[in-house]
Amino acid sequence: MKHLLNLLAAVALLVWGTHLVRTGILRVFGANLRQVLARSVGRNRVNAALAGVGVTALLQSSTATALIVAAFVGQGLITLPLALAVMLGADVGTSLVTVIFSFDLSWLSPLLIFSGVVLFISRPSTNVGRFGRVLIGLGLMLLALRLISEATQVMVQSPVVRALLASINSDLLLEITTGAVLALLSYSSLAIVLLTATLAASGIVPVDMALGLVLGANLGSGLLGVLTTSRSAVEVRHVPLGNLLFKCIGVALAAPCIGLWLTHLRPHLGPTVSTVVLFHLTLNLAMAVLFLGLVHPIARAATRWLPKPERGPAGNRPHHLDPSALGTPSLAISCAAREALHQADVVETMLLGILTVIRTNDLRLAEDLRKLDDTVDELYSAIKYYLTKISREALGEEESRRWTDIISFTINMEQIGDTIERILIDIEDKKIRKGRSFSEAGMAEICELHARLVDNLRLGMSVFLNGSVRDAQKLLEEKARFRDLEHAYAATHLSRLSGNTVQSIETSSLHIDLISDLKRINSHICSIAYPILESAGALAPSRLRSDVLAKDGVTS
Structure with missing residues (x-):
């Protein structure tokens, strides 16, 4: 029980660190990020996607990018197809951040936390203090990943844990569903992918199951955007709906390829962590390349499935x-x-x-x-x-x-x-x-x-x-x-x-x-x-x- 509580606390710390980074970046650079998106998306789909990559790499949350872009569409500042191109880039940005965090950067954690606390306490109401929150969040994320690794090394020996994971590992659809639910509960697909990669590296989660959880986390981030904007105007809701359609198609196409990935590419990817995070990156890169030319059909589908209501009294x-x-x-x-x-x-x-x-x-x-x-x-x-x-x-x-x-x-x-x-x-x-x-x-x-x-x-x-x-x-x-x-x-x-x-x-x-x-x-x-x-x-x-x-x- 103690080891399970340690694991849950480490996961909570990872989610909280992600939240601190996201909110801190929005508070310091929120207006500038909006200007970057507004200037970039007005040109073409490729520039829009690249803007999505850059902004999401800073925010560490494709959901946050989705909310910003959806609000732009609701205000009539950008068109829906360009907003969907931004979201394709946003998923790639999240994947790149995941790859960076997959490296052993635990030695940076104490420095980031110490520096962040000093900045935040000394100047709490300024951008310097808000940037300190970002550093604290990054440090907590790195610390949480190390704690997760340590907690799972003990739990992997438990027969009960092995039996539970074996039951989930027997069904790919159940793996995808579990990953999606975890992403919804944590409000962060990034945190779940990092958690999955760490668990896979510790041996507590088989690699094939980890890839299924990654697919689910990717799908969960799309569901999260739809649920978050469920009470917004119809124009705003079109963006997360279109993004969810992309993710559903991408997951459906990628699920049968897990076996091919493990057979042909895993031997060349090195550690287990690399196998998981590079699968996540490859998935979103492939979706961006394949679907960038389909933003207009998906936009039409989203507006057809969710039509604008007639303006009444x-x-x-x-x-x-x-x-x-x-x-x-x-x-x-x-x-x-x-x-x-x-x-x-x-x-x-x-x-x-x-x-x-x-x-x-x-x-x-x-x-x-x-x-x-x-x-x-x-x-x-x-x-x-x-x-x-x-x-x-x-x-x-x-x-x-x-x-x-x-x-x-x-x-x-x-x-x-x-x-x-x-x-x-x-x-x-x-x-x-x-x-x-x-x-x-x-x-x-x-x-x-x-x-x-x-x-x-x-x-x-x-x-x-x-x-x-x-x-x-x-x-x-x-x-x-x-x-x-x-x-x-x-x-x-x-x-x-x-x-x-x-x-x-x-x-x-x-x-x-x-x-x-x-x-x-x-x-x-x-x-x-x-x-x-x-x-x-x-x-x-x-x-x-x-x-x-x-x-x-x-x-x-």
């Missing part, structure tokens, strides 16, 4: 907040930003509809627009909840600032939606139901303010998306102009009242409230500019950096 619900992206903080931030823009699109629809309601007195349209405020509120809550699930500790300085910007942006959009709802209620109660209308001059003023407001909202969305300092400064300048117009139009409205214009008198309260509410909306829009200017050093705390900002600071 729920089309305004969150559809960019991919839960599978939460493991990659930089990617999750991007998903939240896209959903925030979706929220702004709904707000723009509400804002555009105000003028139509004023002109046509359409109560049905007013009601529909007011219902959209519920959608804006739901999107705000969904984005806020999604962002709270992103580990702030895992975010770099830039990503942390972006996190704050998204929260601020969504709050402003939610408040704009509430203000528009109040405007629509006032128009219904004070204008439409009482049969009143604005004067021609008053209507022209409202149209002018409304047009500027729509332009400013679109400019604000651009500032949020691109972070342009020049556009942010322009947005604040528009705030000053809008305020001046609001004051001027309030004065002209009072002049019309003094002239006893009937329409102006009847709609006076509504007119004053309306231009005041439009100004309030504009203030929320212009608030988008402040974080951009502040982070760029173009906004002093007192807002007195320029004449425009000085004027704004005095009156706000």
Whole structure:
């Protein structure tokens, strides 16, 4: 029992080390890895596959690569066939890492763990500290492999263990199933292949059984991607489904070749460990070569088996907040930003509809627009909840600032939606139901303010998306102009009242409230500019950096 517990603890340590390396690399290089993939996959399938090899060699997890690439497809950044080419390369990358770890590198373990702990403790919240986590993970993986080897040398003598392994070794399908289940449980096919190679080298697992377990681990990594993205959008789920199809075909073709591998190639491969890991590498290399030309048919099959649902009334619900992206903080931030823009699109629809309601007195349209405020509120809550699930500790300085910007942006959009709802209620109660209308001059003023407001909202969305300092400064300048117009139009409205214009008198309260509410909306829009200017050093705390900002600071 003691030796079994030692073995289980060593396996757990191997899985944990793999997890530390994967999460550490994502935290340090997450944004750069996304940029590498985004630049590479846009060219051709070969470059996409090579990008998959490189990124996965760093992440040590084809599943992590699958989640990143699947999110890209869901966002429309790359096509499904190119994403599948990346996944073929990702499997090769995992195999290369397995080959490297198959060498006796146990002497590196103490150095890596010591260095990693020093870096992590001394600078825990920096990229240096996060890289220390990577070193700790690598050291733990090497240590775990040595512990597994030592534990199995004792267990191999047990008659019970031999009988259990003999029962599994009698059925190739059972071996494949066992390998797949182990990969699912450990969340890492890499860890299972390394474990299998170590067990085979110790003699506790026969070589032919080890190769069957390797096939199962390969299949399990494909199942893992499908299960991880099961609650994501359909577009996201196409990538792991297509990758699983490749793996199923590859395993079906490779299973009958195990005997040929052992008969003709094993005598030339040296140690048992080399036989196992090189089989894994050869399998994935062969799949990459054979299937790279089949990415388009497999992509069509995946989309046919998992068709996109028709957009119904729920089309305004969150559809960019991919839960599978939460493991990659930089990617999750991007998903939240896209959903925030979706929220702004709904707000723009509400804002555009105000003028139509004023002109046509359409109560049905007013009601529909007011219902959209519920959608804006739901999107705000969904984005806020999604962002709270992103580990702030895992975010770099830039990503942390972006996190704050998204929260601020969504709050402003939610408040704009509430203000528009109040405007629509006032128009219904004070204008439409009482049969009143604005004067021609008053209507022209409202149209002018409304047009500027729509332009400013679109400019604000651009500032949020691109972070342009020049556009942010322009947005604040528009705030000053809008305020001046609001004051001027309030004065002209009072002049019309003094002239006893009937329409102006009847709609006076509504007119004053309306231009005041439009100004309030504009203030929320212009608030988008402040974080951009502040982070760029173009906004002093007192807002007195320029004449425009000085004027704004005095009156706000």
